[in-house]
Amino acid sequence: MLWFLVFLSSLLAVCGSTGCPCERAELCQQIRDDKNFEVFVFDVGGKSWKSYNWSMVTTVAMFGKYDAELMCYAHAKGARVVLKGDVRLPYIVDQGNRTAWIMEKVNLAKGQFMDGINIDIEQAVEKDSPEYYALTDLVKETTVAFHKEIPGSQVSFDVAWSPKCIDKRCYDYVTIAESCDLLFVMSYDEQSQITGDCIAMANAPLTQTLRAYDNYLDLKIDPKKLVMGVPWYGYDYPCVNLSQEGICYIDKVPFRGAPCSDAAGRQKPYKWIMKQIHSSLSGRLWDDEQKAPYFYYKDQQEQIHQIWYDDVQSICTKAESVKAKGLRGIGxxxxxxxxxxxxxxxxxxxxxxxxALLGC
Known part of the structure; x- marks a missing residue:
């Protein structure tokens, strides 16, 4: 009888009070192994994850509805599954609110047999404001709590494509990087603040993207803390005016202090872009300065659109730089x-x- 009680106790420790939803109980055990190279995937719901290249995936950030089947499958493949963490910054200026939020996330991760948390807070923050220090403390305290309560867990934090107060996200990047396991660098939406001419441009132009990593590294942030995020989507810009040189002038849509932004366009997924290009006016074109593909099409109202996106060629080049700079991985x-x-x-x-995520 004693052996049964010991077995039952260990099973409950693995599966929790709600019971393991996996076919095999060991699949509810958290993944603790760190991979030398991260391929970090954001999943927003549905079942397309069944078609991912699981020979590559190391971490899945579950941003859609909780999917126990995905958790079990990822664990079977040795990949982590992490929570999404988001909170309004004024709320966590209060220490008590901050602690309560952290414990809620820890308990949620435990109850869902998950392996950590991806903190996705993209709010504007002024340097040395109460929110500035609260955000820094949140990352530090979240990491300590997760590492203690879920040994081997991973805490990552999403940062803008550049550390130079992009979108007024003036964070303490150095301390945040020291506090957590990974920084996921959102190397996309790089036209969120257009200060020059209001024209359509590449979502993530190569030179600008790579210079921003040098800016992070100049802060003495460990390159093994940085994961390069690349876009599997592009922007569809209606051209208010199209110059003879092919420059697409766009509506003036301000964002966080800039007179124009990529909000003048619409995000389009890669699968839509691959279909749309067949009925385009131009076919695939390549901008050798921005190292990005683009094309034109005409809508039913006869308005010309310019589409900027990333494809195998542009992503491949960025992936090569991940290796060259010694970064932790790509996503x-x-x-x-x-x-x-x-x-x-x-x-x-x-x-x-x-x-393409592994280079050319």
Whole structure:
């Protein structure tokens, strides 16, 4: 009888009071192994995860509804699954609120057999404000709590493509990097603040993207803390005016102090872009200065649109720089937006996009 009680106690420790939803109880055990190279995937819901390249995936940030089947499958493949963490910064200026938020997330991760948390707070913060210090403390205290309560867990924090107060996100990047396990650098939406001419441009131009990593490294942030985020989507810009040189002038949509922004366009997933290009006016074009593809199409109202996006060629080059700079890994926003259908061309395009994450 004693052996049974010991067995039952150990099983409950693994599965928690709600019971393990996996076919095998060991799949509810948290993943503790750190991989030498991270492939960090954001998943926003649905079942397209079943078609991911699981030979590559190391961490899945579950940003959609909790999916126990995804958790079990990821664990079977040796990949972590982490929570999304978001909170309004004025709320966590209070120490008590901050502690309560952290414990709620720890308990949620435990109850769902997850392996950590991805803190995704993209709010504007002024340097040396109460929110500035509260955010820094939140990351530090969250990391301590998760590491204590879930040994081997991973705490990551999403940062803008540059540490130079992009979108007024003036964070204490150095201390935050020291406090957590990973910084996921959102190397996309780099036209969120357009201060020059209001024109359509690449979502993540290569030179600008790589210079921003040098800015992070100049702060003495460990390159092994940095994961490069790349976009699996592009922007569809209606052209208010199209110059003879092919410059697409866009509506003036201000954002956080800048007169223009990429909000003048609409985000489009890679699978939509691959279909739209077939009915385009131009076919795929390449901008050698920004190292990015683009094309034009005309809508039903006869307005010309310019589409900027990333594809295998542009992502491949960025992936090579991840290795050259010794970064921790690469990831994307988001894993769901490729075409995972059985259509042969789509299957080939999708496989090539996954493979591009490892370089050319």
């Amino acid at each position: 994307m926003w988001n894993g769901n937006i490729l075409d995972y259908s059985d259509e042969p061309v789509a299957r080939q395009q999708t496989a090539m996009m996954w493979n």
